[in-house]
Amino acid sequence: MLLSLLIPCWNEEKTLGLLLDNIEEQAFSFDQLEILVIDGGSSDQTRQIAQNRGVKLVCSEKGRAHQMNAGAKEASGDILYFVHADSQLPHHFDQKIRKAIHSDRLAGCFRMQFDRAPWILQGFAWMSRFNHPICRGGDQSLFITKSFFEELQGFDEAYTIYEDSEFIRRIYKTGKFKVLPATLITSSRKYKNVGWLYLQTHFGLIHLKYYLGHSPEELAAHYQRHIQAKEDLVI
Numbered sequence: 001m002l003l004s005l006l007i008p009c010w011n012e013e014k015t016l017g018l019l020l021d022n023i024e025e026q027a028f029s030f031d032q033l034e035i036l037v038i039d040g041g042s043s044d045q046t047r048q049i050a051q052n053r054g055v056k057l058v059c060s061e062k063g064r065a066h067q068m069n070a071g072a073k074e075a076s077g078d079i080l081y082f083v084h085a086d087s088q089l090p091h092h093f094d095q096k097i098r099k100a101i102h103s104d105r106l107a108g109c110f111r112m113q114f115d116r117a118p119w120i121l122q123g124f125a126w127m128s129r130f131n132h133p134i135c136r137g138g139d140q141s142l143f144i145t146k147s148f149f150e151e152l153q154g155f156d157e158a159y160t161i162y163e164d165s166e167f168i169r170r171i172y173k174t175g176k177f178k179v180l181p182a183t184l185i186t187s188s189r190k191y192k193n194v195g196w197l198y199l200q201t202h203f204g205l206i207h208l209k210y211y212l213g214h215s216p217e218e219l220a221a222h223y224q225r226h227i228q229a230k231e232d233l234v235i
Helices: 016-028 044-050 064-074 093-102 118-127 144-151 163-172 189-194 196-211 216-234
Strands: 004-007 031-039 056-059 079-082 107-114 143-146 177-186
Touching: 004 016, 004 044, 004 064, 004 196, 016 031, 016 044, 016 216, 031 044, 031 064, 044 118, 064 079, 064 163, 079 093, 079 144, 093 107, 093 143, 093 177, 118 144, 118 196, 143 163, 144 177, 144 196, 163 177, 163 189, 163 196, 163 216, 196 216
Parallel strands: 004 031, 004 079, 031 056, 107 177
Antiparallel strands: 079 143, 107 143
16 A cells, blocks of 8 residues: 655744654564655755655645645545654654554554653653544644545644644544554654743643634634744744
């Protein structure tokens, strides 16, 4: 089964090349991978890096939901694997995903660990081993068969943030989600920029607002007011 690896990007020149190297090093059967970089209008060298590395470049409206849906439409694989650009994948990730699919698990993710973080934040990452929607997030990556993705109608583009969690919760309702016992490394750069306690608090508030029925626009407004604004000041 061909596996299409989809990487949504926006100004990821510092991370994209590292991820592409990691994919080639860790894949069990690199020739059975299709790699797509879905760019949301980068102003740095992201597109050039993708083109120079010979991967498929897809241009899309900015926003992960838009980008991941656009990538899925262009993907040729039987399995879609969504990965953030600041990730490092586990050894033989593709073989592990195919085995899960053959075991009738139509979607899932890996456990997660931060590259560098205080012990309490690593504790939150440790919780990613539990197969419960409250423990899920896009940083853990997501694999899903293309047919199942299309059945669920993909990511809800009304969500400019929280799109991954909303989609994963729809998957959980089907009982087809699997957490694989291997670890993906993700960057803690946003926590460094904003402050881990501050960021984790506001992520928790966004989760709570979602469960209380707040609209996608209200979730995005909270993120922009409390997280994006502070990150912009730091950068």
